[in-house]
Amino acid sequence: MEETTIFNGLKKHFKFDEFKSDLQRKATVEICQRKRDVFISMPTGSGKSLCYQLPAVLHPGKITIVFSPLLALIKDQIDHLTALKIRAATINSKITSAQRESVLMDLKSTSPNTRILYVTPEQAATATFKALYENLYKFNKIAYLVIDEAHCVSEWGHDFRPQYRKLGDLRDNVDVPCIALTATANSDVVKDIVASLKLAPDYRTFRTSCFRNNLFYDVHYPNLLPDPYKHLRDFVLDCLNEKEEKSMDKQRKSCGIIYCRTREQTELLMEKLNQLGVKALCYHAGLKSDERRVFQEQWQNGDVPVICATISFGMGVDKSTVRFVVHWGSPKEPASFYQETGRAGRDGKPSKCRVYYNRSDSKAIEFHLSQDYSKAGDVEHKKKRSERALKGFRKILEYCENPTECRHKLFTDHFGEPPPECSNRCDFCANGKKVRDLAEEFLTKSIQ
Ligand code: ADP
Numbered sequence: 060m061e062e063t064t065i066f067n068g069l070k071k072h073f074k075f076d077e078f079k080s081d082l083q084r085k086a087t088v089e090i091c092q093r094k095r096d097v098f099i100s101m102p103t104g105s106g107k108s109l110c111y112q113l114p115a116v117l118h119p120g121k122i123t124i125v126f127s128p129l130l131a132l133i134k135d136q137i138d139h140l141t142a143l144k145i146r147a148a149t150i151n152s153k154i155t156s157a158q159r160e161s162v163l164m165d166l167k168s169t170s171p172n173t174r175i176l177y178v179t180p181e182q183a184a185t186a187t188f189k190a191l192y193e194n195l196y197k198f199n200k201i202a203y204l205v206i207d208e209a210h211c212v213s214e215w216g217h218d219f220r221p222q223y224r225k226l227g228d229l230r231d232n233v234d235v236p237c238i239a240l241t242a243t244a245n246s247d248v249v250k251d252i253v254a255s256l257k258l259a260p261d262y263r264t265f266r267t268s269c270f271r272n273n274l275f276y277d278v279h280y281p282n283l284l285p286d287p288y289k290h291l292r293d294f295v296l297d298c299l300n301e302k303e304e305k306s307m308d309k310q311r312k313s314c315g316i317i318y319c320r321t322r323e324q325t326e327l328l329m330e331k332l333n334q335l336g337v338k339a340l341c342y343h344a345g346l347k348s349d350e351r352r353v354f355q356e357q358w359q360n361g362d363v364p365v366i367c368a369t370i371s372f373g374m375g376v377d378k379s380t381v382r383f384v385v386h387w388g389s390p391k392e393p394a395s396f397y398q399e400t401g402r403a404g405r406d407g408k409p410s411k412c413r414v415y416y417n418r419s420d421s422k423a424i425e426f427h428l429s430q431d432y433s434k435a436g437d438v439e440h441k442k443k444r445s446e447r448a449l450k451g452f453r454k455i456l457e458y459c460e461n462p463t464e465c466r467h468k469l470f471t472d473h474f475g476e477p478p479p480e481c482s483n484r485c486d487f488c489a490n491g492k493k494v495r496d497l498a499e500e501f502l503t504k505s506i507q
Pocket residue numbers: 075076077078079080101102103104105106107108109
């Protein structure tokens with residue numbers, strides 16, 4: 060299929076003048092060819108649905124079957140497509156039998172009008188669906204099999220859905236391109252997706268890199284500093300760069316997050332910073348819920364620039380002017396460290412991610428991870444999970460205590476990407492010798 064045909068389809072059916080990104084365009088063009096399986100990993104909101112919806116529309120007479128985990132998601136998609144006059148339907152337990160009959164009738168006709176059929180994985184396991192599926196395939200009427208939120212196939216993902224595992228069976232002896240979409244996938248989850256959905260060996264990947272080139276990563280050691288709190292204060296002031304922004308409206312003022320391991324640490328740091336002339340708040344599970352709400356609001360509004368928080372802070376926080384994220388102590392493992400520091404610099408401006416590393420916090424974390432307190436799963440399973448957690452933590456130990464390479468490589472390795480073009484966006488690439496010397500001094504002092 061020609062790229063101009065695809066581009067015209069984008070305008071005609073979706074009313075967009077351009078693709079949202081180069082990656083969206085490339086993925087859509089590849090999918091339109093119907094030659095290979097495709098794996099797409101792009102952040103939420105980047106427009107993954109279009110990558111299969113446009114190809115679906117451009118193959119009239121054929122149907123695209125989309126597996127989606129939730130009825131609510133399915134409803135949103137169908138409403139959206141219907142508004143664009145694209146025929147989309149679902150069969151599930153919530154629709155009337157008359158509706159179901161009408162959908163099935165169309166699907167079984169020689170030239171169906173339905174372009175996209177949404178199905179939950181539970182529905183996919185029913186006899187009705189299986190019969191329909193076989194019939195559609197027999198008459199060469201399936202354009203694509205799409206698995207949305209594909210990380211649900213993996214136990215290592217955050218949303219494991221056992222029924223997703225069975226979707227791979229639908230691919231046995233069926234020669235139809237399969238498209239897997241997800242926003243979150245580390246290399247273990249990707250492996251699971253590829254194996255479980257039986258993607259062909261020549262499948263193509265379209266993935267946004269996890270490398271954030273506006274974030275500068277470094278590590279400092281409080282026990283080597285004459286006054287760690289003053290050092291932190293200077294760092295904070297430097298990042299906030301108050302002078303330039305006096306005139307700005309409050310919401311857009313620079314701010315930052317300091318993550319601590321314990322409640323006590325958040326309160327102590329808040330006090331120290333306030334004493335040293337930086338307005339700061341704390342946030343942890345021990346506060347009363349309205350206190351927590353008020354503090355979060357004050358930070359969100361730009362009244363108080365710094366919040367010292369335990370890791371429960373940040374879910375749903377959508378502030379684009381976070382200029383720094385500090386880990387006071389030690390991060391836990393690469394994925395959560397990536398997510399926490401990823402809250403910095405959402406507006407694309409230079410921002411800093413710093414660890415003030417100390418041994419006692421890291422020992423505490425290591426101990427905690429070696430005990431799997433969660434109730435889910437049997438002994439074998441717990442053991443495996445705890446081993447994984449410790450493996451992740453050892454990566455953090457290397458990062459903090461024995462740096463040998465670019466800081467960003469912690470993440471690109473974790474997400475299975477090639478090393479980034481850092482060009483001095485971390486302390487190691489800026490001055491590797493200095494970083495190694497400092498780490499050595501830290502180790503020598505820590506052993507004494
Ligand atoms: P994802 O599934 O990756 O989270 P969606 O497919 O839900 O993202 O799309 C997110 C938003 O982006 C939607 O509102 C969608 O209409 C919009 N969008 C998709 N493609 C484009 C485009 N080419 N130009 C502008 N907006 C787009």
